[in-house]
Amino acid sequence: MSFANRRVLIVGATSAIAQDVARILAGRGCAMVLAGRRAERLEAVAADLRARTATAVHLLEGDLAAIDGHDKLFSRAIAAAGGLDAVIVAYGVLGDQKEAAADFARGREILDANFTSAASWVSLAANLFERQGSGHIVAIGSVAGDRGRKTNYFYGAAKGALDLFLQGVRHRLAPKGIPVLCVKPGFVDTPMTAHIPKTPMFASPAEIAQGIVAAMDSRKSVVYLPGKWRLVMFVLRNLPEFVFNKLNI
Numbered sequence: 001m002s003f004a005n006r007r008v009l010i011v012g013a014t015s016a017i018a019q020d021v022a023r024i025l026a027g028r029g030c031a032m033v034l035a036g037r038r039a040e041r042l043e044a045v046a047a048d049l050r051a052r053t054a055t056a057v058h059l060l061e062g063d064l065a066a067i068d069g070h071d072k073l074f075s076r077a078i079a080a081a082g083g084l085d086a087v088i089v090a091y092g093v094l095g096d097q098k099e100a101a102a103d104f105a106r107g108r109e110i111l112d113a114n115f116t117s118a119a120s121w122v123s124l125a126a127n128l129f130e131r132q133g134s135g136h137i138v139a140i141g142s143v144a145g146d147r148g149r150k151t152n153y154f155y156g157a158a159k160g161a162l163d164l165f166l167q168g169v170r171h172r173l174a175p176k177g178i179p180v181l182c183v184k185p186g187f188v189d190t191p192m193t194a195h196i197p198k199t200p201m202f203a204s205p206a207e208i209a210q211g212i213v214a215a216m217d218s219r220k221s222v223v224y225l226p227g228k229w230r231l232v233m234f235v236l237r238n239l240p241e242f243v244f245n246k247l248n249i
Contacts, residue, residue: 002028003086004029006031008033008085009081009125010033010088011090011091012036013032013036013090014036014041015091015192016188017090017185017188017190018091021209022045026049026053027052029055031081032049032055032058033077033080033081034060035062035077036061036091037063042060042061043059070117070120070121084125085136086136086137086138087138089121089122089139090138090139090140091113091118092118092192093192094192095110095154097153097154101154110155111158114155114158115158115165118162119161122139122169130172133176137181138183138212139162140185140212141159141183142155142184143185143186143232143233144160145160145161146160146184149249151249162182167182181220181223182223183208184225184229185225185229186202187203189202189203189204189205207226211225211226212225
């Protein structure tokens with residue numbers, strides 16, 4: 001069954017991937033609550049959606065990483081849409097690995113943005129959907145969370161922790177049949193990766209968004225996007241330590 005005509009909160013709605021997901025879901029008749037830090041960027045995304053569809057679009061401005069304010073923001077999202085049927089957590093920061101390794105305070109910013117605050121949003125969604133007996137949770141992780149590498153282990157550790165957290169939430173909500181999807185993209189051509197030289201391994205945000213919605217339609221638990229990353233990460237995860245440690249990745 002296609003995911004359509006639902007009330008959806010997208011946390012981090014101004015990210016490139018989230019914008020393309022929102023376009024697809026709005027085109028399917030979903031009412032959207034777009035959450036982000038900057039009002040002008042939210043307005044631009046909302047204007048684009050309203051030009052494409054007649055469905056409702058609500059805006060929720062706030063600091064998405066500030067956990068103390070999550071309860072209030074989440075309540076505002078529920079009130080704006082008259083309830084929620086799905087929550088998509090789609091924000092994060094890549095950060096600077098060298099700076100994080102040299103100064104843990106910088107590393108903690110990466111961990112908190114990509115794991116702790118994301119886990120808070122997932123927890124709020126899980127509590128709501130468990131009470132109402134239905135819902136759909138989606139969070140964007142990363143293939144970087146499958147094995148720690150010297151070039152991005154702060155970011156990878158946060159995404160790996162998020163994956164494990166989602167596994168636990170999925171186990172908790174399984175008796176109610178509530179899907180919990182962990183999305184694991186590889187390299188995506190977005191502003192966050194603008195400084196990285198592009199290779200054929202990069203995908204477009206639109207391609208990733210299509211894969212996310214297809215995985216929601218299928219009620220999947222985990223999806224690698226593009227699909228070739230499942231094989232790539234299978235190989236990397238299973239390399240013996242003495243071989244892996246010789247790789248400059």
